[in-house]
Structures are given as C-alpha cells and as structure tokens.
Amino acid sequence: MSEVIAIEGGHKLNGTVVVSGAKNATVALIPAIVLADSPVTVYGVPNISDVDALGVLLRELNCNVEKNEDVLVVDPTNLKNKPLIGEAVDKLRASYYLMGALLGKCKKVTMKMPGGCFLGPRPIDLHIKGFEALGATVDYSSDGTYTIQAERLIGNKIYMDFASVGATINILLAAVKAEGKTTIENAAKEPEIIDVVNLLTKMGAKIRGAGTDTITIEGVETLHGCNHEIIPDRIEAGTFLVIAAAAGEKVIVQNVIPQHLEAVTSKLKEIGVKMDIVGDSIIVHGGIENLKPVDIRTQVYPGFATDLQQPLTALLTQCQGSSQVVETIYPERFGHCYQLNSMGAKIAQEEAMCYIDGPTPLHGARVYATDLRCGAALIVAALIADGVTEIGNVYHIDRGYENIDHKLISLGAVITRREIED
Numbered sequence: 131m132s133e134v135i136a137i138e139g140g141h142k143l144n145g146t147v148v149v150s151g152a153k154n155a156t157v158a159l160i161p162a163i164v165l166a167d168s169p170v171t172v173y174g175v176p177n178i179s180d181v182d183a184l185g186v187l188l189r190e191l192n193c194n195v196e197k198n199e200d201v202l203v204v205d206p207t208n209l210k211n212k213p214l215i216g217e218a219v220d221k222l223r224a225s226y227y228l229m230g231a232l233l234g235k236c237k238k239v240t241m242k243m244p245g246g247c248f249l250g251p252r253p254i255d256l257h258i259k260g261f262e263a264l265g266a267t268v269d270y271s272s273d274g275t276y277t278i279q280a281e282r283l284i285g286n287k288i289y290m291d292f293a294s295v296g297a298t299i300n301i302l303l304a305a306v307k308a309e310g311k312t313t314i315e316n317a318a319k320e321p322e323i324i325d326v327v328n329l330l331t332k333m334g335a336k337i338r339g340a341g342t343d344t345i346t347i348e349g350v351e352t353l354h355g356c357n358h359e360i361i362p363d364r365i366e367a368g369t370f371l372v373i374a375a376a377a378g379e380k381v382i383v384q385n386v387i388p389q390h391l392e393a394v395t396s397k398l399k400e401i402g403v404k405m406d407i408v409g410d411s412i413i414v415h416g417g418i419e420n421l422k423p424v425d426i427r428t429q430v431y432p433g434f435a436t437d438l439q440q441p442l443t444a445l446l447t448q449c450q451g452s453s454q455v456v457e458t459i460y461p462e463r464f465g466h467c468y469q470l471n472s473m474g475a476k477i478a479q480e481e482a483m484c485y486i487d488g489p490t491p492l493h494g495a496r497v498y499a500t501d502l503r504c505g506a507a508l509i510v511a512a513l514i515a516d517g518v519t520e521i522g523n524v525y526h527i528d529r530g531y532e533n534i535d536h537k538l539i540s541l542g543a544v545i546t547r548r549e550i551e552d
C-alpha cells in the first residue's frame with residue numbers, strides 16, 4: 131500500500147501558515163545529541179518521517195527517545211554502539227550524521243551508505259576524507275557498509291574541495307571531541323550549520339567561525355545535555371512563498387527568518403510578486419497575472435537554494451515568456467520537469483539546465499513525486515491546475531513537510547489523501 135494526495139485546483143488561498151522547525155537542521159541536531167553524556171531537549175522539532183527514522187536509529191543505539199508534539203528529549207546516557215545496517219538508514223540522507231557523531235563519541239562506527247532523495251550521484255568522499263584527516267581508517271565492504279575507526283582522533287587542517295553541507299557537519303561532529311584544533315576551510319555556510327554549532331556549543335563544544343568559510347574547533351573531553359530551539363525551515367517557508375504567489379490572494383507565512391530567504395524573496399520580487407516583510411512574517415499578495423520570466427542559478431548559501439529550484443520552476447510555468455534554470459549543485463535534479471510537462475507545462479531540459487516556456491495553462495493529471503522537492507513543485511502546479519491532480523509517492527513529501535495537507539487545507543485548498551494498492 132502507498133498513499134496519494136488528490137488536489138482540486140483553482141481554489142484561492144487565504145490566511146496564515148506557520149512554518150515548522152528546519153528539517154535540515156533537525157536531522158543533524160538529533161544525531162549530534164549522541165555526543166552528550168546527559169539528556170538534550172530540543173524544541174520546534176517538525177513532525178516529519180525523517181525525524182521518525184532517526185528516532186528508530188537512536189533507539190537501536192539504546193538511547194531513550196521521547197517525543198511530545200514538537201518537543202524531543204533524547205537521553206544518550208546508556209548509548210551502546212552497534213552497526214547501523216537496518217532499513218531506517220535507507221530512509222533518509224541524514225542518517226550519515228551518525229557516522230561523524232559515533233566516530234566522535236566512540237571512535238568507531240559501522241553503517242551502510244545513507245538513503246535520501248535520489249538527485250543524481252551523491253558521493254560522500256568529502257566526509258570520508260575529513261574523517262581520515264582526523265586519523266580514522268575507513269573500510270568499505272562489498273555489501274555497502276562502512277567501518278570507520280580510530281585509536282585517537284587528532285585535530286587537523288581540512289580543506290574541502292566543495293562547500294558541502296553534509297561533510298561540514300559530519301567533520302564538525304567527529305572533531306568536537308578530537309584532541310587539539312581542527313580547521314575546516316571552504317566550509318559550507320548554510321544557516322542549518324550555525325544551528326548545529328549553536329547546539330554543540332551549548333553542549334560544551336568550542337567552535338568558532340560557523341557561518342563563515344573557516345570553522346575552527348578546539349576539541350573538548352566531554353559534552354553535556356542542554357536545551358535547544360530549532361530555527362524555522364527556510365525551505366518550507368520558501369515553498370509556501372511560492373505556493374502563495376501562485377495560488378494565494380493574501381497569505382501570511384509566519385515564523386520565518388527573512389535574511390535566510392533573501393535569495394528567494396529577491397527572485398520572487400523580480401518575477402513581480404508583491405510581498406511585505408513584517409517582523410517574522412512575510413505577507414504575500416498572490417496572483418499569476420503578468421508575472422515576468424527570470425533566470426535562476428542554484429548555488430551554495432547565500433545563493434539560490436537547490437531545494438527551492440523545483441517548486442519555483444512550477445511557478446515559472448506561469449510567467450510571460452522564457453525562464454531558464456541552471457542547477458549547479460545537483461546537475462540531475464530535474465525529475466519534476468517530466469511530471470510538470472504531463473500537466474501541460476512546456477519545459478525543455480538539457481544537461482544541468484532547463485528552459486521554461488510560459489505561460490501555459492496546467493491541467494490535473496496523475497503524477498509522481500520523484501523526490502521531496504519534486505513533490506513540492508507538483509503541489510504548486512496542482513493548486514493552480516484545472517481539475518484534480520493525484521500525486522503519488524507522497525512518502526517523499528512526508529520526509530520534509532510537516533502536516534502539509536492540513537496546512538494547505540487551512541488556507542482554503544481542497545485536498546484529500548488516500549491509500550492505494552501498489
């Protein structure tokens with residue numbers, strides 16, 4: 131059995147939507163907790179399936195995990211290190227943060243290659259090089275399992291060929307308890323990295339430079355419990371800005387950090403979307419009449435986020451003329467184009483680019499979320515399409531959007547969810 135959501139297009143959205151805690155921060159914060167010797171309480175935890183899968187993995191490691199609404203308490207006091215080779219590892223990309231966290235805490239980790247959205251090849255060579263630079267040996271067995279271990283972890287200077295989000299966080303997790311000083315150069319600067327560093331600092335870690343391209347870590351012997359509130363999800367917020375622009379009349383997107391959204395708000399302004407920023411809210415005055423085409427190039431933060439490329443592409447189908455998208459992070463992240471075309475869009479894809487010819491009326495169809503943000507793109511399209519769109523593979527969407535059906539229904543969308551035979 132699997133689930134599909136059916137969206138009846140054409141209903142104008144109005145009202146307020148509250149953004150949840152950031153998926154990409156949460157999924158790193160939870161593994162980071164195993165480094166502590168006492169319980170950590172995290173507030174603002176989104177109710178998404180990635181969090182459920184991490185709960186399974188932490189319980190496999192004998193951590194006590196309690197979740198009550200958006201509050202998560204993890205007690206790692208009785209942690210037992212064991213190989214992570216079960217199916218929960220496949221459910222999300224971020225299971226790989228347990229590599230860095232367990233290596234840092236226990237000096238040994240065995241786990242298989244992580245899952246997550248297929249966006250083309252997603253190697254983890256930079257993570258591995260970072261662990262090796264700290265003194266670890268890495269064995270990769272033919273069944274796809276890594277064993278990473280070290281007698282001692284010793285701080286080092288690590289230059290990353292690419293400012294990878296995952297490698298930056300994984301090296302941080304392995305280095306916080308290493309002996310001496312580690313410097314990560316060409317580190318990623320995403321807000322989620324700052325959030326992880328804030329948690330680690332509250333746990334007693336000594337880290338400087340998060341949010342810049344040079345992060346230094348002075349190793350400490352022990353880390354302890356603390357309380358932490360997760361930052362709002364800038365990708366969920368950006369998705370709702372696009373949804374509001376496409377299908378909204380007046381929609382207030384609440385609980386945002388506007389600076390985190392500058393790349394997407396400036397593109398939306400260029401398209402002609404009217405928005406007002408008031409404190410931690412963005413008020414969007416939507417409507418797809420007279421939108422201007424734009425060119426987008428995805429980049430590392432603070433550039434335009436690859437995770438918002440797909441939902442924005444759905445809006446670009448309604449702009450008056452040709453738009454162009456260049457994907458520099460994941461050259462194959464174009465699974466949504468075929469699906470949008472089956473709803474009436476005119477998108478041509480070539481290598482790491484796509485060209486969108488607009489405006490094209492969209493019609494309801496049976497489509498599939500090929501990955502999480504493809505699912506978001508299909509939701510944008512379905513809300514403005516003529517008729518009913520059925521979106522399959524909803525489990526991708528549930529990995530990263532808390533309660534998406536109910537959030538949209540509260541704005542006036544008409545959505546149902548049902549199970550189907552596979």
Ligand SMILES: CC(=O)N[C@H]1[C@@H](OP(=O)(O)OP(=O)(O)OC[C@H]2O[C@@H](n3ccc(=O)[nH]c3=O)[C@H](O)[C@@H]2O)O[C@H](CO)[C@@H](O)[C@@H]1O
Binds near residue numbers: 251253295
């Ligand atoms: C859980 C999480 O936070 N996921 C986010 C994270 O993914 P993730 O951490 O996997 O993304 P990275 O920043 O590491 O990857 C970016 C690029 O670097 C390449 N690369 C990465 C690591 C490596 O060892 N070798 C290598 O070649 C990747 O294939 C990709 O082409 O950042 C991406 C880029 O903003 C986002 O799309 C994902 O939503």
Ligand SMILES: C=C(OP(=O)(O)O)C(=O)O
Binds near residue numbers: 247
């Ligand atoms: C690609 C994404 O997630 P992950 O890295 O967890 O697969 C995403 O959030 O868009």
